[in-house]
Amino acid sequence: MRYAVIGAGGMGIQYGVLLQEFAHKDVDFIDTWKPNVERIREQGGAYVSQDGEDRHLVPIDVYYPEEYTGDPDVWIVFLKQMQLDGVLKRCAHLFNDRQVVFSAMNGYGHFEKLNEYFPKDRIYGGTALIGAYVYGPGDFNFTGGAHAKAMNLCSYADEATEGVxxxxxxxxxxxxxxxxxxxxxxxFIGMCMAKIVFNSVLNTLCTMYQIRFGEFEAHPDSRWLTEQLVDEAYGAAEAAGYQLLGTRETEVATILHTAGVAHPLHYPSMYQDLTKGRPTEVDYINGYIARIGADHGYRCKLHEFLTREVHLAERAFAIHNPEIVAAAQAEA
Structure with missing residues (x-):
């Protein structure tokens, strides 16, 4: 199958490059971040490294939505939740009823938006315990080796037909x-919720305190903090009637193993957004858990608190780093 990745950031580049280099697939990239597109074109590809080592140039083809003329079999979508509407509108003329789409974005809300362009039986969701860091335009680092990567895959369709x-x-x-x-x-919903719960601990706490996954796991209270947030999130999911993949205990174990063993050097994407002056996705992660709970009579005080705390961190960063925020807004 031929692929096209919408969103040439850390995760989009990682999926596309690995499909190109190891699965030997034809992959195109579409992006709307002008400095990234222009730098990749100027240097003849994207620089990628693995855990900060073996930095090398991978030739890739990148396009703005308006200039792309390809017809891939599969779209892979990796964007920030806040960007999705605008970029999908710019790409809408490229979509047809022969194609399928896959996304493993953080948070929740993107599948309903993809469903505006693709029927449910052509949408596939995923959750990825796979790390990436963007050093800058055209320069990417993948964290965790081949054996540390893990992802789930599930159809969004209500019924799994033979075609699905x-x-x-x-x-x-x-x-x-x-x-x-x-x-x-x-x-499907259990898969997505389990990853949201995962992100609601590591992404949020590591962002607030600007630390790596491994630094969080090494703290003596990391298990206690994880257990409190996981328990409240599972309570919200149960109130909503959702059966998550795994139990509270297995979710806690996955979070701590990922932080301490699989990806200890990783800074989460939410941290990367905060420190580069961009809005975070906390409303789609901790905020989503809190909304699920509130909609079903279950108050998520911890997740409400953390959502507001991250917004406070965003504001504090903007006050002390106005030049970084201004540059991010100019590039958006």
Missing amino acids: KAAEQALFEDFRAATLNPTIVDN
């Missing part, structure tokens, strides 16, 4: 060849 299963299997085989270590699951 065939496309899902084809994605699975390509992602496996690309060293992304996929697992097919059959509980």
Whole structure:
């Protein structure tokens, strides 16, 4: 299958480059961040490294939405939740009923937006325990080696027809060849909620205190903090009638293992947004958990608190670093 990635940031570049280098697939990239597009074109590709080592140039083809003329079999979408509406509108003329779309973005809300352009039986969701860091335009670092990567894959369709299963299997085989270590699951909302719970701990706390995953896990209270947030999030999900993948105990274990063993050097994408003067996705993560709970009579005081705390951190960063925020706004 031929792929096109919408969003040539850390995760989009990682998925596309791994599909290109290890699965030997044809991959195009679409991006709207002008400094990134122009730098990749100027240097003839994207510089990528693995855990800060083996930095090398990977030739890739990158386009703005308005100039792309390709017809991929699969779209891979990795954007910030706040960007999604605008970029999809710019890409809408490229979509057709032959294509399928896959996304493993953080937070929740993107599948309903993708459903405005693609029917449910052509949408595949995923969750990725896969790290990436953007040093700057055209320069990316992947964290965690091939054995540390893990992802889930699930159809968004209400019913898994033979066509749905065939496309899902084809994605699975390509992602496996690309060293992304996929697992097919059959509980879409449970899959998504489990990753939101994961992000609501590591992304949020590491961003607030500007630390790496491993630095969080090394703190003597990391397990206690994780258990409190996971318990409240599972309570909200249960109030809503959602059955998550795994239990409270397995979710806590996954978070701490990822932080301390699989990706200890990783800074979360929310941290990267904060320190580069961009809005974070906390409303789509901790804020989403709090809304799910509130909608079903379950108050999530911890997640409400953290949502407001991250917005306070955004404001504090803007006050003390106005030049960084101004530059981010100019590039947006």
